[in-house]
Amino acid sequence: MAATTGAARTLVRGGLLVTAAEETPADVLIEGERVAAVAARGSEAAEAWARGGAEVIDAEGHYVVPGGVDAHTHMEMPFGGTYASDTFETGTRAAAWGGTTTIVDFAVQRAGESLRASVDAWHAKADGVCAVDYGFHAIVGDAVPDALKELDALVDEGITSFKMFMAYPGVFYSDDGRILRTMQRAAANGGLMMMHAENGLAIDVLVEQALAEGRTGPEAHGRVRRELLESEAVHRAVRLAQVAGAPLYIVHVSAGQAVEEIARARDEGLNVFAETCPQYLYLSVDDLARPDFEGAKYVCSTPLRPREHQELLWRALRTGDLSVVSTDHCPFCFKGQKELGLGDFSKIPNGMPGVEHRMDLLHQAVLDGRISRRRWIELACAAPARMFGLYPRKGTIAPGADADIVVYDPGAGHVLSAATHHMNVDYSAYEGLHVTGKARTVLSRGRVVVDRGAYTGAAGHGGFVRRGLCGELI
Ligand code: URP
Ligand code: ZN
Ligand code: ZN
Ligand code: ZN
Numbered sequence: 001m002a003a004t005t006g007a008a009r010t011l012v013r014g015g016l017l018v019t020a021a022e023e024t025p026a027d028v029l030i031e032g033e034r035v036a037a038v039a040a041r042g043s044e045a046a047e048a049w050a051r052g053g054a055e056v057i058d059a060e061g062h063y064v065v066p067g068g069v070d071a072h073t074h075m076e077m078p079f080g081g082t083y084a085s086d087t088f089e090t091g092t093r094a095a096a097w098g099g100t101t102t103i104v105d106f107a108v109q110r111a112g113e114s115l116r117a118s119v120d121a122w123h124a125k126a127d128g129v130c131a132v133d134y135g136f137h138a139i140v141g142d143a144v145p146d147a148l149k150e151l152d153a154l155v156d157e158g159i160t161s162f163k164m165f166m167a168y169p170g171v172f173y174s175d176d177g178r179i180l181r182t183m184q185r186a187a188a189n190g191g192l193m194m195m196h197a198e199n200g201l202a203i204d205v206l207v208e209q210a211l212a213e214g215r216t217g218p219e220a221h222g223r224v225r226r227e228l229l230e231s232e233a234v235h236r237a238v239r240l241a242q243v244a245g246a247p248l249y250i251v252h253v254s255a256g257q258a259v260e261e262i263a264r265a266r267d268e269g270l271n272v273f274a275e276t277c278p279q280y281l282y283l284s285v286d287d288l289a290r291p292d293f294e295g296a297k298y299v300c301s302t303p304l305r306p307r308e309h310q311e312l313l314w315r316a317l318r319t320g321d322l323s324v325v326s327t328d329h330c331p332f333c334f335k336g337q338k339e340l341g342l343g344d345f346s347k348i349p350n351g352m353p354g355v356e357h358r359m360d361l362l363h364q365a366v367l368d369g370r371i372s373r374r375r376w377i378e379l380a381c382a383a384p385a386r387m388f389g390l391y392p393r394k395g396t397i398a399p400g401a402d403a404d405i406v407v408y409d410p411g412a413g414h415v416l417s418a419a420t421h422h423m424n425v426d427y428s429a430y431e432g433l434h435v436t437g438k439a440r441t442v443l444s445r446g447r448v449v450v451d452r453g454a455y456t457g458a459a460g461h462g463g464f465v466r467r468g469l470c471g472e473l474i
Contacts, residue, residue, distance in 0.1 A: 015059025020382035030403040033445035059407045067101025067404030068359045071384040072326030080349040085331045089129040090424040096449045097422045098356035099439030101132045101404035102394050109141040115150040130462030132444045137161045143178040148185045158466025161192040166233045167200035183244035192470040194249045197233035207346050218295030221345045222288045222303040231257035238265045247271035252328045254280040254302040256312035263321040275324035276313050278361040296338040299348040325379045329355035331425035353425045363437035389468035403446040412438035
């Protein structure tokens with residue numbers, strides 16, 4: 001068994017190789033940090049590697065899949081007077097436990113600050129502490145002319161996507177004029193625009209009215225952030241992007257009406273893409289209504305929706321109108337953090353933990369007959385890698401790719417729980433949920449970082465990845 005492979009050559013042997021493109025019994029030869037070759041199981045080449053003294057990782061009875069790519073996380077994100085509770089160290093370690101070997105996090109530009117300063121600050125947080133590789137998107141929170149000029153340099157540095165918010169007035173919010181100017185810049189420099197699509201100005205009116213009427217609990221969060229205010233913002237973002245001639249990626253889509261807007265744009269041939277997240281596929285407004293303020297654990301934006309939206313999201317994941325599943329991992333402890341919103345739901349920090357469970361929750365969907373095995377890998381690995389300029393270095397298993405590989409046990413049943421998860425947060429959004437399938441052995445650039453229930457990685461193994469331009473354009 002390979003504990004920590006310093007060995008030059010490692011052979012992952014006897015598994016079923018599953019990528020977005022194929023499923024085939026094959027052995028994978030790793031040299032150093034990269035995949036050197038893939039050969040059919042039992043072929044002369046594979047036997048020669050084994051005889052040649054490569055260290056063998058036995059994958060018999062397991063899937064051999066690319067490490068997960070989570071294109072939407074927020075480690076240590078400042079929000080509502082506090083910070084997301086996972087650091088880059090704890091959050092990337094939890095990612096590794098769950099078979100995710102690349103995250104793309106968000107450097108946050110605040111009002112009055114340069115983009116350079118925000119990116120430098122995020123490098124300082126992540127540098128030398130990550131368990132797996134990471135990249136950054138830039139949150140453009142203050143799209144003044146000087147900031148727009150800075151975007152070109154960011155693209156050259158491998159920060160090739162920019163997120164803006166139509167929500168959170170007074171915090172991250174940008175008006176349509178600023179959004180259009182930023183989109184124009186992205187159209188010119190090749191960056192991909194990402195949008196938090198909710199009509200924040202209208203939502204704030206409904207928040208004020210709800211509080212005035214004494215509706216102060218977490219369930220009101222779901223009510224005021226109306227589905228129509230998500231789909232209206234998606235529509236507006238699509239048309240602004242069309243005017244600018246820029247590609248667009250909508251983050252954390254939860255409402256069926258928003259999916260319809262995205263599908264319409266795509267049917268028109270526009271470069272519009274979107275993700276959803278496991279919480280929208282598995283949780284609902286019923287969770288926001290849990291008693292004793294427990295609903296606060298489920299406060300995120302866009303909000304959880306009524307259960308019937310889940311079927312629409314699954315369908316869109318099958319048809320391709322939704323092309324990626326990310327987590328939007330943004331954990332806040334119930335004690336002391338979510339509790340900031342006791343008596344006023346608008347003060348509950350927005351976000352939920354999930355970076356550790358995405359691969360397993362989507363594998364469960366394979367078992368439930370919702371998506372195919374290859375679609376699982378497409379949504380969790382290949383599509384996010386292509387979308388954000390990481391492919392084929394990440395997101396697949398092929399000669400030359402980084403040896404980010406998961407030996408996945410499709411029959412391993414386990415129960416998701418705060419008692420056993422590795423995220424630095426005091427609750428699980430999926431407490432008690434039984435899923436089948438688990439990463440057994442996880443390699444990050446050729447190094448075994450998780451093996452049979454033991455963490456064998458190290459803080460600082462993960463490095464910053466300079467990303468290329470979006471590789472997904474129509
Ligand atoms: O509730 C959420 N999604 N928190 C993280 C910030 C964002 O909007 O993505
Ligand atoms: Zn957002
Ligand atoms: Zn369509
Ligand atoms: Zn987010």
